[in-house]
Amino acid sequence: ASANIGVVGLAVMGSNLARNLASREGNTVAIFNRSHAKTEALLAEHPEAGFVPTASYAEFAASLQKPRTAIIMVKAGVPTDAVIQSLVDVFEPGDIIVDGGNAYFPDTIRREKAVRETGINFVGAGISGGEEGALLGPSIMPGGSDESWVTLGPILRSIAAIAEGEPCVTHVGHDGAGHFVKMVHNGIEYADMQLIAEAYDLIRRGTGKTPAEIADIFAEWNRGELESYLIEITAEVLRQIDAETGQPLVDIIVDQAGAKGTGAWTVQTALALGVPVSGIAEATFARSLSSHPEQRAVAAGLPGPEDEFEVEDTDAFIEDVRLALFASKIVAYSQGFDEIRAGAAEYDWQIDLGAISKIWRGGCIIRAQFLNRIADAYAAEPELPALLTAPYFADALSRGQAAWRRVVIAAAQAGIPAPAFSSSLSYYDGIRAERLPAALVQGQRDFFGAHTYKRIDKEGTFHTLWSGDRTEIEAEDTH
Numbered sequence: 001a002s003a004n005i006g007v008v009g010l011a012v013m014g015s016n017l018a019r020n021l022a023s024r025e026g027n028t029v030a031i032f033n034r035s036h037a038k039t040e041a042l043l044a045e046h047p048e049a050g051f052v053p054t055a056s057y058a059e060f061a062a063s064l065q066k067p068r069t070a071i072i073m074v075k076a077g078v079p080t081d082a083v084i085q086s087l088v089d090v091f092e093p094g095d096i097i098v099d100g101g102n103a104y105f106p107d108t109i110r111r112e113k114a115v116r117e118t119g120i121n122f123v124g125a126g127i128s129g130g131e132e133g134a135l136l137g138p139s140i141m142p143g144g145s146d147e148s149w150v151t152l153g154p155i156l157r158s159i160a161a162i163a164e165g166e167p168c169v170t171h172v173g174h175d176g177a178g179h180f181v182k183m184v185h186n187g188i189e190y191a192d193m194q195l196i197a198e199a200y201d202l203i204r205r206g207t208g209k210t211p212a213e214i215a216d217i218f219a220e221w222n223r224g225e226l227e228s229y230l231i232e233i234t235a236e237v238l239r240q241i242d243a244e245t246g247q248p249l250v251d252i253i254v255d256q257a258g259a260k261g262t263g264a265w266t267v268q269t270a271l272a273l274g275v276p277v278s279g280i281a282e283a284t285f286a287r288s289l290s291s292h293p294e295q296r297a298v299a300a301g302l303p304g305p306e307d308e309f310e311v312e313d314t315d316a317f318i319e320d321v322r323l324a325l326f327a328s329k330i331v332a333y334s335q336g337f338d339e340i341r342a343g344a345a346e347y348d349w350q351i352d353l354g355a356i357s358k359i360w361r362g363g364c365i366i367r368a369q370f371l372n373r374i375a376d377a378y379a380a381e382p383e384l385p386a387l388l389t390a391p392y393f394a395d396a397l398s399r400g401q402a403a404w405r406r407v408v409i410a411a412a413q414a415g416i417p418a419p420a421f422s423s424s425l426s427y428y429d430g431i432r433a434e435r436l437p438a439a440l441v442q443g444q445r446d447f448f449g450a451h452t453y454k455r456i457d458k459e460g461t462f463h464t465l466w467s468g469d470r471t472e473i474e475a476e477d478t479h
């Protein structure tokens with residue numbers, strides 16, 4: 001046995017991760033792929049990596065030092081289950097199987113439980129950063145047992161991105177915790193992307209600036225508090241000219257956004273946990289709306305506002321949009337961290353929210369300066385009830401709120417959809433409201449279903465005899 005780590009599945013993410021592992025001091029990497037041609041191709045292309053090629057699961061297992069550690073990088077779903085079974089057949093108690101794909105966390109919980117019964121450790125690890133991240137340093141969110149972390153920790157630390165001198169990996173929590181946190185990362189990624197898209201759309205339609213000019217605005221924003229990978233790549237996408245037509249590429253790309261499901265999982269899970277992740281939900285639904293061309297074709301005939309949208313003070317409007325973007329972004333992250341906290345409580349995971357914000361500072365798609373402020377907030381107050389109430393964020397919201405309102409008003413008046421901007425503002429106004437019309441909803445529920453209500457002035461649960469004499473009685477709590 002000559003390798004200390006193995007990789008199964010040599011598509012782009014798998015081979016890049018294998019090369020990353022091989023490039024770090026002390027690692028020897030065994031590789032296996034279902035079709036052996038891929039293994040040989042990788043071996044031939046990267047002789048410097050010193051890979052140990054294997055042609056069967058038995059050979060793969062034999063080439064690994066104990067405890068054997070293998071990272072699976074195959075398609076989520078059935079292919080993952082098949083590979084896990086094949087590894088379980090050749091591994092021994094104490095060995096470690098890591099699923100580095102974008103698995104749905106309930107699958108990870110199920111797999112961890114099943115594999116644990118064989119004495120083998122199963123670790124679901126979220127890996128973010130795309131192809132380049134896998135090669136140069138991703139952000140890694142591993143779950144699984146403490147025992148597996150002893151072996152896995154140093155290996156993952158060696159390949160993770162570095163932010164402020166610290167590797168972007170932490171043991172998130174047991175069983176599915178890592179994939180849960182990666183799922184929420186992707187939900188936040190959806191919100192971030194949608195907010196940026198809305199900002200672009202408002203500026204373009206409000207000021208008539210070209211995509212290249214808007215690219216300059218994003219590049220400028222990337223030097224301030226919005227500094228992030230997604231803002232940076234937005235400028236690059238907007239600057240791109242289509243070789244065939246000479247038009248901005250963004251005008252040539254079909255305006256229907258795809259999705260592989262992680263955003264929807266984040267929203268579904270949040271619904272089940274009762275956590276309002278409205279920014280993430282609107283971002284996910286905005287992709288769905290865009291992807292129904294038949295409906296859009298018919299609805300295109302519906303009327304919009306009479307007046308042309310024209311912004312009077314261009315610079316002031318652009319600054320308003322920047323502030324609205326930052327404020328909405330704070331809401332999206334605050335909601336995402338709420339979901340992680342709720343998930344941790346539900347599934348009994350000890351998740352350190354500050355540590356999560358730190359491992360998202362580098363390597364992953366949502367990496368940003370901003371994550372440092374989140375880390376500061378949790379360092380100052382680990383039990384912070386809502387991220388947006390931390391002093392730095394509360395201050396940013398108070399600085400930005402007037403602009404945020406102006407932008408949402410402008411969007412509504414101009415007939416420009418800004419679902420993520422406006423739902424984030426509604427969330428902000430909802431969460432800070434002294435009193436909500438939820439009181440009326442409780443009254444309605446009590447009226448038609450005797451669902452009862454609480455009173456502000458005394459303990460107990462009450463019901464009004466709506467179809468009788470409308471006196472109030474004390475009742476059993478039925479929620």
Ligand code: 6PG
Pocket residue numbers: 102127128129130186189258259260261262263364365
């Ligand atoms: C990452 C990305 C990665 C993938 C997304 C794309 O963190 O590296 O999130 O996981 O690119 O899943 O998701 P959609 O296809 O749903 O946009």
